[in-house]
Amino acid sequence: MLQYAIKGGNPLVGEVEIGGAKNAALPILAASLMTDDTVYLDNLPDVRDINVLLAAMENIGVMAKHASRHRVTLNAGHINSFVIEDDNIKRIRASYYLIGALLGKYRHAEVALPGGCNIGSRAIDLHIKGFRALGAEVTIDHGLIKANAEKLVGNHIYMDSVSVGATMNIMMAAAMAEGKTTIENAAKEPHVVDLANFMNSMGANIKGAGTDVIRIKGVSKLHGTDYTIIPDQIEAGTFMFAAVATKGDVTVKNVIPKHLESITAKLLEMGCEIDEEDDCVRVVASKPLKHTQVKTLPYPGFPTDMQPQITVALALSEGTSIVTETIFENRFKYVDELTKMGASIKVEGTTAIIDGVSKYTGASITAPDLRAGAALVIAALAAEGFSTIDDINYIQRGYEDFHLKLQSLGGQIEMVENGVENQKFRLKTG
Ligand code: EPZ
Numbered sequence: 001m002l003q004y005a006i007k008g009g010n011p012l013v014g015e016v017e018i019g020g021a022k023n024a025a026l027p028i029l030a031a032s033l034m035t036d037d038t039v040y041l042d043n044l045p046d047v048r049d050i051n052v053l054l055a056a057m058e059n060i061g062v063m064a065k066h067a068s069r070h071r072v073t074l075n076a077g078h079i080n081s082f083v084i085e086d087d088n089i090k091r092i093r094a095s096y097y098l099i100g101a102l103l104g105k106y107r108h109a110e111v112a113l114p115g116g117c118n119i120g121s122r123a124i125d126l127h128i129k130g131f132r133a134l135g136a137e138v139t140i141d142h143g144l145i146k147a148n149a150e151k152l153v154g155n156h157i158y159m160d161s162v163s164v165g166a167t168m169n170i171m172m173a174a175a176m177a178e179g180k181t182t183i184e185n186a187a188k189e190p191h192v193v194d195l196a197n198f199m200n201s202m203g204a205n206i207k208g209a210g211t212d213v214i215r216i217k218g219v220s221k222l223h224g225t226d227y228t229i230i231p232d233q234i235e236a237g238t239f240m241f242a243a244v245a246t247k248g249d250v251t252v253k254n255v256i257p258k259h260l261e262s263i264t265a266k267l268l269e270m271g272c273e274i275d276e277e278d279d280c281v282r283v284v285a286s287k288p289l290k291h292t293q294v295k296t297l298p299y300p301g302f303p304t305d306m307q308p309q310i311t312v313a314l315a316l317s318e319g320t321s322i323v324t325e326t327i328f329e330n331r332f333k334y335v336d337e338l339t340k341m342g343a344s345i346k347v348e349g350t351t352a353i354i355d356g357v358s359k360y361t362g363a364s365i366t367a368p369d370l371r372a373g374a375a376l377v378i379a380a381l382a383a384e385g386f387s388t389i390d391d392i393n394y395i396q397r398g399y400e401d402f403h404l405k406l407q408s409l410g411g412q413i414e415m416v417e418n419g420v421e422n423q424k425f426r427l428k429t430g
Pocket of ligand 1: 128
């Protein structure tokens, strides 16, 4: 089993290039099967969740060719099945985007129930409610979600709670429906806007993405496009907190600073220096870190996907900090691992009460999910001595070349295959 072997203690210093946003790329990939024409996608991250979705699309007849590592050419003119149930697809959450895309274009989809990180209850009732409102019949049968429609007709859909996935799925299903669809209480995340921009570049008529109300006028056909996916705000934020926890100085490049505002606001409260330019942000953490309070919220609030990373930094700050998770009820599972490294955190329900400590010490720990895994890597890079992180396959779902990018900033981290290699790393770096 692959592990990260880490020797902590070096401040991370330098520049790091941020890749395309995984959570934008997933729905965009799915939506690219809604045309028979060729679609060119640029800035596609080379991470496991993307590659699983791409393989599932190839299994039903989508032709995919990489022109380079991050540029792919897709043609879905010869789809031969609407059933997607391979073993890998069951492990990712974003499989559900294939329902919206297939239903939207072909009026028929059968997709294995989504998996994904175990961070709390991950219902799909809002997706189903939306598909039904457009006229689809939706059933769950032998682990498959089956959606069928004679025809799809636009409707007024109110989202009972803000859901990124349901907003984008309904957008896809409604893009080629008859008439107008309005999605009220829609998610406003940058990836929702990116999907709308992508679909509009294919000829869709979607207005209001990025606000609470999205209005879609159905079109009869979508055409090919050449589109560049936005930078990953969560990857960028992760490196920003890696700089902070290690008391470093890191510039994240190829970012949209506006998407990082809730993160930079918290970093300023914590006493870090931030320098923003058009497409990069520099974070310097030269002073002792200050405590603060954080509540995760839908965009433009502080992202739940950054909650473990800020907690790792706050646990090294002076005083008591409070972090409240409002999106997923089970997203503090990493706290036990962080405690092994010396953190002092008490979790009460969905709130973590953090008493700052002066340092972490290295330990053998396990990544419980994608973002928590990345946060634990940051903790290990900040810690005194050696750490080993297991179950790094979670981290590989969403971070491209994570250890290589950290190495380029001076982090002592290697991906090793077994205890012998781990021992060699310790001898080399010790
Ligand atoms: C997306 O998940 C992301 N995943 C998550 O990123 C991210 O944490 C989350 O949005 C919130 O930003 C992908 O994009 C693949 P939601 P999603 O629907 O779409 C409830 C990462 O680390 N809900 O916005 O599943 C739900 O239980 C991952 O990259 C319903 O009740 O999130 C949750 O409490 C992890 N019914 C809340 O809404 C539904 O039908 C928000 O979920 C759907 C959701």
